[in-house]
Amino acid sequence: MQHQPLLTTQRLLLRPLQLSDAKRVQELAGDEQIANGTINIPHPYTDGVAGQWIGRHLAGWHQGQSAIYAITLKPTQQLIGCVGLHNIQDGKAQLGYWIGVPYWGLGYCTEAADRIVEFGFKRLNLETIYGQHFSRENNSGKVMQKIGMKHVMTRNHGIRVNMITENMEYYEMKCPQALSVS
Secondary structure, eight states, X not given: OOOOOOEEOSSEEEEEOOGGGHXXXXXXXXXXXXXXXXXXXXXXXXXXHHHHHHHHHHHHHHTTSOEEXXXXXXXXXXXXXXXXXXXXXXXXXXXXXXXXXXXXXXXXXXXXXXXXXHHHHHTXXXXXXXXXEETTOHHHHHHHHHTTOEEEEEEEEEEEETTEEEEEEEEEEEOHHHHHHO
């Protein structure tokens, strides 16, 4: 696959992750509030984990399996979170994101998620983008709703994390061009 392009929004620069981002990713994603609202982010976030995570996603881009981006503020290029498309296959991908706690409530996550979805449909030629979140974590669902994703189902006891069974909400969005052709 070709070089991973930069993506921009009004306030953000979405850029490929770099191994030098590991310390900042560990610092922000290591907040217990982030881990508590996500499926795959550990707490505590131990040394070395962020570098391994970044390395997997850099390889995932080259294998056509993921498109993960650092969310950075345009003026300072400071990393404030991550957004991306995971599990890319058969014209589908899963949307994932997290934003550092100091940046919550400012619309950055919605802005980044909207841009990555546009990239997925227009540049990666995806037909469907889907997402999921814990039922108890409404903010993730609000981001999905704001970018136009539709709630498709609630799965009771959908996943087991840290010995606790969690209910999950599932969302989906079809490519606007694919809908007009159908």
